[in-house]
Amino acid sequence: MPQLIASVEGIEIRKVELRKSTSTLGRRNDNDIVFDNLAVSGHHCVFERQGPDEFFVEDLSSTNGTFVNNRRVRRQRLKEGDVVAVADIELAFVAARRGSASKETTLTPLATVEPAPGPGGEASAWASFHFLSGPSAGRHVPIHKAVTTFGTPGIGVVVVSQRRTGCFIACLDASTVRPLLNGAPVTHDAVPLADTDVVEVAGSVMRFRAKA
DSSP states (O other): OOEEEEEETTEEEEEEEOOSSEEEEESSTTSSEEOOOTTSOTTOEEEEEETTTEEEEEEOSOSSOEEETTEEESEEEEOTTOEEEETTEEEEEESSOOSSOOOOOOSOOSOOOOOOBOGGGOBOSSOEEEEEESTTTTOEEEOOSSEEEEEETTTEEEEEEEETTEEEEEEEEOSSSOOEETTEEOOSSOEEOOTTOEEEETTEEEEEEOOO
8 A cells, every 4th residue: 555654854753555546635634644733734735546556746735835855846746765845744655565464553652662771770861751641651761862752643743852952842743632841732833841841742741851
């Protein structure tokens, strides 16, 4: 089954199978593929299947345009490996699934990786999140990548980025429930995280701990 692999800043966030003859993408909930991002138009573009193995992407007069391999297009036939860019989201086109069939996958569930112990058995000196509730309750997750995502597509996703001045958080997806930071909605504009800040996303509550 042909599919799109969506990523932001090189981090895979979602896989979508193109099961229908036409699949619309946009910010509004009536689209087949929804990205709650202000840079994405309400109805941004459409993926259209013609025949058994021909796929096209067509821009729907979006504000910021649809790009294929870094070139703005109105309508373009897609081939294996083409990358469609919508705002800061890149969607790699895969013409056919490899290997045995499997169910559609989405964002990896909330991380459950424990930090590697440092000298003396203490956790390494990375900033981290301590999960207070949800499927990963009790876990500590270090923030050791440039960009880390938490949540579930179609419900809520936040992205945490490491910068020279600290860690920042922004909303990537709020399809069902808007993620919260200390009880206030997380927006698409990145804001700095402070020690003991509490984040609620996709049914989990986690406390941020700044690097020692």
